[in-house]
Amino acid sequence: MAHRKEDACNPEATTVSRREFLRRAAILGAAGLVSIGPAGWAARAIADDGNQHRLVVVFLRGAVDGLNVVVPYGESAYYDNRPTIAIPRAGSDGAVVNLDGFFGLHPALTPIAPLWHEGSLAFVHACGSPDPTRSHFDAQDYMESGTPGVKRTADGWMNRVLATMPGAHQPTEALSLGPTVPRILSGKMAVANLPLGRAAVRPMPLDRPIIETAFDRLYTGDDALSRAYREGRMARAKLMTELEADMAAASGGAPGPAGLSGDAARLAHLIRRDPSIRLAFLALGGWDTHVNQGAARGQLANHLQPLAQGVADFRNALGPAWSDTVVLVISEFGRTVHQNGNGGTDHGHANVMWVMGGPVRGGKIYGRWPGLAVASLYQERDLAVTTDFREPITMVLESHLGLGAAQIDRVFPGRPAASGNVGGLLRT
Amino acid sequence: MFRIGNMAASERPLHALNRAAFGPRPGDLDRVRAIGAERYLHEQLDPESIPIPPDLTARIDSLPTLKLTPVELFLQFRQPLMELPKGDPAARKQIRQQARIVVMEAIKARILRALDGPRQLQEVMTAFWFNHFNVFVGKGLDLIWTGAYEQEAIRPHAMGRFRDLLGATAKHPAMLFYLDNWQNTMPGAAVKNPRFGGINENYARELMELHTLGVNGGYTQRDVIALAHLLTGWGLVRRDVFRPWQRRRLFAQGAETDANGFFFDPRRHDFGAQVFMGKQIEGAGIGAGELALDMLASHPATARHLSSQLAQYFVADAPPGPLVDRMARRYLETDGHIREVLATLFTSPEFWDQRSRASKFKTPYEYVLSAVRLSGIEVTNFRPLAGWMQQMGMPLYGHETPDGYSQTEEAWLNPDGMMMRLSFATALGSGHMPLEAPDFEEIADEGGGGAAGFFRKATLTPRSGEIPDIDAKRTIPDASRIAASLGDNLSSQTVSAVLAAPPQLRASMILGSPEFMMR
Numbered sequence: 001m002a003h004r005k006e007d008a009c010n011p012e013a014t015t016v017s018r019r020e021f022l023r024r025a026a027i028l029g030a031a032g033l034v035s036i037g038p039a040g041w042a043a044r045a046i047a048d049d050g051n052q053h054r055l056v057v058v059f060l061r062g063a064v065d066g067l068n069v070v071v072p073y074g075e076s077a078y079y080d081n082r083p084t085i086a087i088p089r090a091g092s093d094g095a096v097v098n099l100d101g102f103f104g105l106h107p108a109l110t111p112i113a114p115l116w117h118e119g120s121l122a123f124v125h126a127c128g129s130p131d132p133t134r135s136h137f138d139a140q141d142y143m144e145s146g147t148p149g150v151k152r153t154a155d156g157w158m159n160r161v162l163a164t165m166p167g168a169h170q171p172t173e174a175l176s177l178g179p180t181v182p183r184i185l186s187g188k189m190a191v192a193n194l195p196l197g198r199a200a201v202r203p204m205p206l207d208r209p210i211i212e213t214a215f216d217r218l219y220t221g222d223d224a225l226s227r228a229y230r231e232g233r234m235a236r237a238k239l240m241t242e243l244e245a246d247m248a249a250a251s252g253g254a255p256g257p258a259g260l261s262g263d264a265a266r267l268a269h270l271i272r273r274d275p276s277i278r279l280a281f282l283a284l285g286g287w288d289t290h291v292n293q294g295a296a297r298g299q300l301a302n303h304l305q306p307l308a309q310g311v312a313d314f315r316n317a318l319g320p321a322w323s324d325t326v327v328l329v330i331s332e333f334g335r336t337v338h339q340n341g342n343g344g345t346d347h348g349h350a351n352v353m354w355v356m357g358g359p360v361r362g363g364k365i366y367g368r369w370p371g372l373a374v375a376s377l378y379q380e381r382d383l384a385v386t387t388d389f390r391e392p393i394t395m396v397l398e399s400h401l402g403l404g405a406a407q408i409d410r411v412f413p414g415r416p417a418a419s420g421n422v423g424g425l426l427r428t
Numbered sequence: 429m430f431r432i433g434n435m436a437a438s439e440r441p442l443h444a445l446n447r448a449a450f451g452p453r454p455g456d457l458d459r460v461r462a463i464g465a466e467r468y469l470h471e472q473l474d475p476e477s478i479p480i481p482p483d484l485t486a487r488i489d490s491l492p493t494l495k496l497t498p499v500e501l502f503l504q505f506r507q508p509l510m511e512l513p514k515g516d517p518a519a520r521k522q523i524r525q526q527a528r529i530v531v532m533e534a535i536k537a538r539i540l541r542a543l544d545g546p547r548q549l550q551e552v553m554t555a556f557w558f559n560h561f562n563v564f565v566g567k568g569l570d571l572i573w574t575g576a577y578e579q580e581a582i583r584p585h586a587m588g589r590f591r592d593l594l595g596a597t598a599k600h601p602a603m604l605f606y607l608d609n610w611q612n613t614m615p616g617a618a619v620k621n622p623r624f625g626g627i628n629e630n631y632a633r634e635l636m637e638l639h640t641l642g643v644n645g646g647y648t649q650r651d652v653i654a655l656a657h658l659l660t661g662w663g664l665v666r667r668d669v670f671r672p673w674q675r676r677r678l679f680a681q682g683a684e685t686d687a688n689g690f691f692f693d694p695r696r697h698d699f700g701a702q703v704f705m706g707k708q709i710e711g712a713g714i715g716a717g718e719l720a721l722d723m724l725a726s727h728p729a730t731a732r733h734l735s736s737q738l739a740q741y742f743v744a745d746a747p748p749g750p751l752v753d754r755m756a757r758r759y760l761e762t763d764g765h766i767r768e769v770l771a772t773l774f775t776s777p778e779f780w781d782q783r784s785r786a787s788k789f790k791t792p793y794e795y796v797l798s799a800v801r802l803s804g805i806e807v808t809n810f811r812p813l814a815g816w817m818q819q820m821g822m823p824l825y826g827h828e829t830p831d832g833y834s835q836t837e838e839a840w841l842n843p844d845g846m847m848m849r850l851s852f853a854t855a856l857g858s859g860h861m862p863l864e865a866p867d868f869e870e871i872a873d874e875g876g877g878g879a880a881g882f883f884r885k886a887t888l889t890p891r892s893g894e895i896p897d898i899d900a901k902r903t904i905p906d907a908s909r910i911a912a913s914l915g916d917n918l919s920s921q922t923v924s925a926v927l928a929a930p931p932q933l934r935a936s937m938i939l940g941s942p943e944f945m946m947r
Contacts, residue, residue, distance in 0.1 A: 062829070134633075135643055179819075179820055179845060179848070181839075186838060195848075199819055204848075204851040205855045206851040210930065210933075211936075214933050215850055217921075217924075217929075218921070218922060218941055219942065225789075225841065225846070228841055229850075232846045233843075233847070235844075236847055290630050291611060291628070340625075340626060341613070341624075341625030342623065342625050
């Protein structure tokens, strides 16, 4: 069946299936549809009509130093172990931003301090994976597959979440930022990927109808290449329309800022215009600070600042959609409590998970803090894990995305029993 | 005639060109058909016997920074930066820009050899081993050392003994810097520099996990620490000049150096005995570290790990177990000779299995190179190709982490990747890629300094139209010629789709066909 653009507003188009029609209409422009009769549809301005709950996961690859992100400045062992890279207590230059009288935020994260104070930023400390591996690649693999210690798992947990979502699969339901689809989103459900940077909005040689039509004939099958091609075409058509319209309206056609803030703003604009986006993922590197980590200033700070700014920009660009969005920031493991001989830290165990969004009951540190006394450390060197990373994620899947127990069992098979350490993390 | 494997005889020449080379150029298929696929592979296994055309040699020789050692590169491109007075940002910027010439020349040489070089298998193996022993051009001094690393440590050993390759990478300044081993120092050593504050396990860990044994190779955290101790003092030659008596004393203590800038400093080395992989290694200075490398290179887990990666690259994403076993055995029999292991692979029924034909999804690197080779276009401006590789997620020398780029379909086949490839095919096949423009030596600093800036600038060129059209030559590949160069190996669906397309799009259609996405 051939559908022309005009059909979108043609009440006589009775032969169209509703699903196909919605998909075509969505491609034409990010507009919602309202019924004007048994077979007729017309466009209406987009309005948030509930249950557009979405989850954004940001993976800091390389094991970010959680102890310098959410700093236990109330514990003297922190300073004993880190003579030159500890973040100073309040009252000095480069001091922590106080959070709750015991923990403080790295000063480079000041751009997200307002989120803490308004109650939409929380942390789960001493959170991580039970698996003892200190290999980046294995640990990332386990955190993305959602099955620590098990290498046979073929897909990623976010793909399994996508598989539980009811209804017809939309081409932009899950979005990955970057040119390769990460482990966490790989699996049987198709995922759209959005290029990083300005490439996301730049027209490509492919974007001309005569060329698209020609290539359409090459990729008509049911094989993996054809499916990827078609998903790409649909996603690109949708994303280009939405992004171009948005940019033209907002900034007179100028491309947005480079780097994370630009990507974050683009993602936020897309989310506002496209209610079908449910899951998004972004990975950032450069956290493996074995050497010369710095303290309030330096290598780690230089990476934290743009991250915080990107998150703040994302929140601002999302506007009202923030009330339906949860953002998790995770990393494969933490780093050693004690600094090493090169002014840095080595691979550790527990880390801190960041949990943000309108639905989050923020302004609080969740989890159970085990302390930094030697007897409380993991293998006498690392912060111990007292909350499995799957527990806060499970809470988000349940309370925010509405998954049932059986569905969560499929997302995280073999997960441990809840510790109860993250009670109240989300407003229900 | 007895043939190994069940692949039809007529399909073997293209299969050989797709796997052991970066795909056919016009005329390659005829040549390989004439001598037979097996003979072609046999020749490629002996790169020294294949002469390099004089004009290719001349083009490589015309890149002056390629001939410089890391020490010379440091003195020319980094030393001036350190000698500048503090408040001169314009001069700093200019010196940084100069350093990007080094990266540009390295990228040019790599792509040029891969496109035009007759020693194709050697280029395939150079890319494979660079990826295996990855360094990131964007990390500090590696900006100026990565090209030298490929020239000195990788390419010469790409088809020789693995132990030689391993040793060359372990001692090259680019690797010493990338994985921090140049700072790895015995705690309490008698050196004042705060950089040499203690043990750094980063290199020791990745040496075992990624370069040799593999993550399941049976080593423990204690082995990582022991290996780190054994490799203390393996660093970079000092900038300050030793006085003769210092020099004499150091070398009497066991110091060693080489022309590349490696310097074994006995003052920073832990001469104590270590227990490594169950074996007691006596403190013998640099020899202790060499012994550890010997043990790693000859370990059965290493044989398996490398064989598995090679089989994955050349045969299938899920490498066939029996083939890996045979290759591992051959590795151990021949004391780790890469050429011998490859010979086992190329004469295996698995390699010549019908199911293996056209079953590997090309990585962006392979896709871009094979498309340009097939187009027959003679490239003088390499920057669009570097830019497209970066757009597709595989910037040359640009993988940040030591695990290198994935070589599987799962990593690279995705919706946006397909859109990028077809855009590339459209531009290349319709004469819209300025590959024949003169090479620009100067770099306008829009992209900022360093490697990231280079890639940013390179990506501005292919699509934004900012390059003025100063050279009108834009070859449009001939569709029937490129189809013939592929042995007319296109499905009937592809053929009819190509014929249905407007004539000016047909070359792009072939370069963007599903068949051409596979090797």
